[in-house]
Amino acid sequence: SAVISQKPSRDICQRGTSLTIQCQVDSQVTMMFWYRQQPGQSLTLIATANQGSEATYESGFVIDKFPISRPNLTFSTLTVSNMSPEDSSIYLCSVGGTGGETQYFGPGTRLLVL
Amino acid sequence: GENVEQHPSTLSVQEGDSAVIKCTYSDSASNYFPWYKQELGKGPQLIIDIRSNVGEKKDQRIAVTLNKTAKHFSLHITETQPEDSAVYFCAAYYNTDKLIFGTGTRLQVFP
Numbered sequence: 610s611a612v613i614s615q616k617p618s619r620d621i622c623q624r625g626t627s628l629t630i631q632c633q634v635d636s637q638v639t640m641m642f643w644y645r646q647q648p649g650q651s652l653t654l655i656a657t658a659n660q661g662s663e664a665t666y667e668s669g670f671v672i673d674k675f676p677i678s679r680p681n682l683t684f685s686t687l688t689v690s691n692m693s694p695e696d697s698s699i700y701l702c703s704v705g706g707t708g709g710e711t712q713y714f715g716p717g718t719r720l721l722v723l
Numbered sequence: 724g725e726n727v728e729q730h731p732s733t734l735s736v737q738e739g740d741s742a743v744i745k746c747t748y749s750d751s752a753s754n755y756f757p758w759y760k761q762e763l764g765k766g767p768q769l770i771i772d773i774r775s776n777v778g779e780k781k782d783q784r785i786a787v788t789l790n791k792t793a794k795h796f797s798l799h800i801t802e803t804q805p806e807d808s809a810v811y812f813c814a815a816y817y818n819t820d821k822l823i824f825g826t827g828t829r830l831q832v833f834p
Contacts, residue, residue: 613766652767653824654822667821701767711757
């Protein structure tokens with residue numbers, strides 16, 4: 610299985626600011642995914658990031674709010690822009706395939722917006 | 724649309740007892756069903772998975788069963804231990820394109 614790290618592990622931010630979360634994988638992967646987990650809730654897919662192409666966003670998530678970069682096959686960033694308290698969540702990076710390939714998750718970034 | 728229902732939302736058992744968590748999915752084309760365990764402060768960890776060409780899979784104290792006709796799959800943990808306490812999520816692939824997660828089950832194992 611892939612080893613995934615995320616930075617920062619947690620942060621407290623002021624509303625109106627932006628935070629960029631980094632995801633690093635120890636091997637080259639085609640597909641990287643960003644999820645949001647609101648307090649006490651399940652995981653919701655934000656977007657899928659492929660290297661060399663624009664990220665694909667799920668319904669309810671837009672690029673202006675959650676811009677994503679995927680500069681190479683081992684790294685991705687998710688930015689949470691113009692934050693409000695409703696953005697307080699755990700943000701998770703995962704890697705794996707589609708069509709029945711196993712997905713592995715990073716440790717998550719715990720974000721609190723005041 | 725895609726949907727994965729999971730029950731129960733909370734489950735308390737005595738150490739040594741068995742625990743069963745059930746999920747139902749809506750997409751008949753789904754062919755892969757993983758289970759994740761999430762401990763406090765950590766990311767989800769894959770504990771077992773099953774593909775649609777088998778009906779049951781076992782790994783030590785953990786087993787998963789799949790009924791494709793009824794679109795049900797279940798996680799069975801035997802001889803539970805306090806370290807099994809965590810939130811468990813089932814998931815199913817939707818349209819062979821993305822994972823849809825259940826709502827989670829908080830399992831508490833009392834010594």
